[in-house]
Amino acid sequence: MITPAAALPFATRSIASAGPAPKAETEAVPTETVSISPGEAPGRSLGARILSGLGKTAAVFALAGALVGLGTLVPHETVARAPVAERPALQKHVDFFDRNGDGQTQVWETYGGLRALGVGRATSAFAAPVINGALAYKTGAPWYQPLTVQNGNIHQGKHDGDTDIYDATGNFVQANFDQMFDLHDKDKDGALNEKEVEAMLLVNGGGKANAGSNAEFTLLMKVAGEDRPDGRVLTRERMNQFYDGSLFYVLAGEKVPF
Numbered sequence: 001m002i003t004p005a006a007a008l009p010f011a012t013r014s015i016a017s018a019g020p021a022p023k024a025e026t027e028a029v030p031t032e033t034v035s036i037s038p039g040e041a042p043g044r045s046l047g048a049r050i051l052s053g054l055g056k057t058a059a060v061f062a063l064a065g066a067l068v069g070l071g072t073l074v075p076h077e078t079v080a081r082a083p084v085a086e087r088p089a090l091q092k093h094v095d096f097f098d099r100n101g102d103g104q105t106q107v108w109e110t111y112g113g114l115r116a117l118g119v120g121r122a123t124s125a126f127a128a129p130v131i132n133g134a135l136a137y138k139t140g141a142p143w144y145q146p147l148t149v150q151n152g153n154i155h156q157g158k159h160d161g162d163t164d165i166y167d168a169t170g171n172f173v174q175a176n177f178d179q180m181f182d183l184h185d186k187d188k189d190g191a192l193n194e195k196e197v198e199a200m201l202l203v204n205g206g207g208k209a210n211a212g213s214n215a216e217f218t219l220l221m222k223v224a225g226e227d228r229p230d231g232r233v234l235t236r237e238r239m240n241q242f243y244d245g246s247l248f249y250v251l252a253g254e255k256v257p258f
Contacts, residue, residue: 082152084258090170092245092258094154105149107132116252117223127219134212162213163204165243172243181236191233194221223251 084092097105097113105113107128114124132147139153149157155170165176184200185192192200201213217234224247225232234242241247249256 087258088155088166088170089172089243089245090166091151091154093242093248094149094151095245095257096248096252097149098151103151104145105132105151106145107147110149113248113252116254117248118251119219119223163200177240177243181239185236189233191226191228191235192239193228193231193233197221197234 084095087095094105097110099109099112110128110131111124114127115121119127129147132149135149135154135157136145136147138157139150140156141148141150155166155168158166158168163176163180165173165180167173180200181190181192184196184203186196187193197217201209201217204210204213220242221232221234224234224238224242226235226238238247241250245258246256
């Protein structure tokens with residue numbers, strides 16, 4: 001922040017008296033009070049004042065960015081992780097967003113993962129802190145990294161309304177997956193349309209819509225849905241890839257690491 005110099009409250013001037021004299025005489029000028037609006041230095045041009053205003057605005061946005069990405073500002077150690085093949089499917093699923101492979105997912109990594117999936121900048125910028133804020137505390141993030149998800153504990157982030165296709169430790173349960181389609185694929189076309197997904201979420205939520213589950217499936221339908229004559233659907237194959245952790249890599253055109 002650039003602080004303007006303090007304004008002088010008065011001014012004086014000295015002039016030589018007319019006529020020959022052995023010494024120069026000074027004539028005092030009455031004190032002149034300068035009225036200055038708060039934060040404005042005298043003599044500053046309009047351009048300078050505009051630049052100062054822009055600087056303050058930039059500082060506000062910088063502070064907001066620092067707060068949102070607080071988890072990215074504090075150095076942290078790499079979290080010890082099991083080999084990829086031994087990780088539960090739910091962790092493989094969330095590891096896609098761990099762009100630097102350190103076992104933790106920070107806000108900027110969630111943003112980058114969403115962008116890799118084709119999600120727009122504005123939506124990604126909004127969703128990243130929301131997602132991390134909802135999961136960081138549940139997965140055991142330290143107080144100084146309130147928006148950093150601990151991938152190894154992602155199973156602790158399960159919430160009401162989940163499909164229960166992952167068990168308590170994050171492993172993929174094939175029988176529950178098959179049951180999901182048996183119960184909710186009403187037209188037996190091997191896919192779940194938007195109405196079928198909505199009905200499934202209501203059943204899973206005990207008759208109430210869960211905001212977290214609704215947001216997840218809305219985003220999933222957007223990035224992985226298939227357009228058909230009767231609307232957009234999530235095919236059985238896509239859903240299987242989603243739950244085994246490979247879908248996001250496939251959609252992003254990246255190599256599946258397991």
